[in-house]
Amino acid sequence: MESDIPMPGAATPPKPMLRALAGEAVWPPPMWLMRQAGRYLPEYREVRAQAGDFIALCTSPELAAEVTIQPIRRYGMDGAILFSDILMVPWALGQPLRFAEGEGPVLQPVRDAAAIGALDPSVCRANAAPILETVRLVRAALDAHAQKTTLIGFAGSPWTVACYMVEGHGSRDWATVRGLAYADPALFGTLIRTLVTATTDYLLGQLEAGAEALMLFDSWAGSLPPSQFRRWVIEPTGQIVRNIRKVNTTVPIIGFPRLAGPLLAEYAQRTGVQALGVDTTMDLRWAAQAVAPSQALQGNLDPQALVAGGMALETEARSILGAMRGRPYIFNLGHGIEKVTPPEHVSALVRLVRAG
Numbered sequence: 001m002e003s004d005i006p007m008p009g010a011a012t013p014p015k016p017m018l019r020a021l022a023g024e025a026v027w028p029p030p031m032w033l034m035r036q037a038g039r040y041l042p043e044y045r046e047v048r049a050q051a052g053d054f055i056a057l058c059t060s061p062e063l064a065a066e067v068t069i070q071p072i073r074r075y076g077m078d079g080a081i082l083f084s085d086i087l088m089v090p091w092a093l094g095q096p097l098r099f100a101e102g103e104g105p106v107l108q109p110v111r112d113a114a115a116i117g118a119l120d121p122s123v124c125r126a127n128a129a130p131i132l133e134t135v136r137l138v139r140a141a142l143d144a145h146a147q148k149t150t151l152i153g154f155a156g157s158p159w160t161v162a163c164y165m166v167e168g169h170g171s172r173d174w175a176t177v178r179g180l181a182y183a184d185p186a187l188f189g190t191l192i193r194t195l196v197t198a199t200t201d202y203l204l205g206q207l208e209a210g211a212e213a214l215m216l217f218d219s220w221a222g223s224l225p226p227s228q229f230r231r232w233v234i235e236p237t238g239q240i241v242r243n244i245r246k247v248n249t250t251v252p253i254i255g256f257p258r259l260a261g262p263l264l265a266e267y268a269q270r271t272g273v274q275a276l277g278v279d280t281t282m283d284l285r286w287a288a289q290a291v292a293p294s295q296a297l298q299g300n301l302d303p304q305a306l307v308a309g310g311m312a313l314e315t316e317a318r319s320i321l322g323a324m325r326g327r328p329y330i331f332n333l334g335h336g337i338e339k340v341t342p343p344e345h346v347s348a349l350v351r352l353v354r355a356g
């Protein structure tokens with residue numbers, strides 16, 4: 001029975017990314033890129049134009065599944081991340097949301113007891129049905145091609161999602177939401193609890209639909225001092241992980257507390273995540289000694305090095321590979337890919353990482 005073709009009923013060989021998430025030092029490391037489906041790809045821009053606006057794309061299962069798979073087709077990435085957005089949770093909770101061209105997301109802010117109290121977490125999963133359908137379609141497409149690619153579901157962490165919900169848009173310093181968290185922690189805690197419930201439900205929906213790993217994006221975790229970080233980042237993230245664990249004991253969860261600095265160690269210890277996303281500013285060798293040896297690290301190439309390409313890209317990528325060899329690791333960027341990235345720079349990076 002010397003054959004590479006899997007026999008019916010034979011166990012599928014474990015996918016490289018799932019092996020790394022289970023604590024194995026897979027080499028060359030599995031790889032994917034944050035925002036790998038996006039405007040730097042001509043085939044994405046084509047589907048995006050067809051869909052009309054960004055929310056229409058996120059809620060059209062066939063189109064969203066197609067753009068999820070585009071970077072797999074082009075580059076053979078080890079991870080396919082569901083094409084959606086962290087702000088689809090507030091959208092599914094009924095908060096008016098739009099993505100203004102060149103301006104980023106705009107939401108009708110929720111800041112007072114009436115607005116926060118009116119949010120009902122139990123409607124999130126049902127309203128997110130089109131997104132869960134995307135997960136089903138992507139998983140079926142990957143399975144049909146006996147893909148080694150792992151399907152990653154995701155959500156924003158309660159703190160980062162609350163940042164946008166309270167401010168109503170992106171912010172340099174998040175002064176309004178940080179102010180509210182100090183001035184009225186009981187009210188802000190209600191919003192965070194609503195998000196813990198809604199996010200748990202939504203992620204469990206993604207698991208049922210076929211997601212094989214989950215990632216929690218906490219882009220603005222680094223805007224908080226330690227006391228607030230413990231309360232609004234570590235606590236709610238840990239609750240979501242524990243809630244998921246009650247239902248599913250095996251799915252790997254990747255936490256990405258961006259710009260957490262030294263607090264990464266405490267986050268890694270106390271939230272229960274299997275793996276840690278590492279942002280661009282962090283020394284990977286430091287991160288490796290700050291987390292348990294069984295916890296996989298994921299990151300942290302500077303997206304600007306990928307825009308630049310050439311020797312700069314090669315030097316940075318090789319330095320990361322050198323630091324991570326011998327431990328569980330998933331190659332990625334330290335933040336989302338830039339829309340001006342030449343697609344051939346991504347091909348060059350894939351070749352380099354695949355060569356180990």
Ligand SMILES: Cc1c2[nH]c(c1CCC(=O)O)Cc1[nH]c(c(CCC(=O)O)c1C)Cc1[nH]c(c(CCC(=O)O)c1C)Cc1[nH]c(c(C)c1CCC(=O)O)C2
Nearest residue numbers: 034035036037038054081082083084085086104217219336
């Ligand atoms: C903060 C945040 C958001 N969204 C996300 C985060 C966390 C990570 C981070 O810090 O970047 C996460 C996200 N957003 C998107 C994904 C899809 C999957 C992937 O990584 O490929 C994921 C995982 C698609 C997207 N989300 C968005 C786009 C661009 C939309 C377009 O095509 O016009 C994409 C592909 C829009 C978005 N969505 C958000 C902003 C601030 C913006 C506007 C900025 C921009 O225009 O690039 C909120």
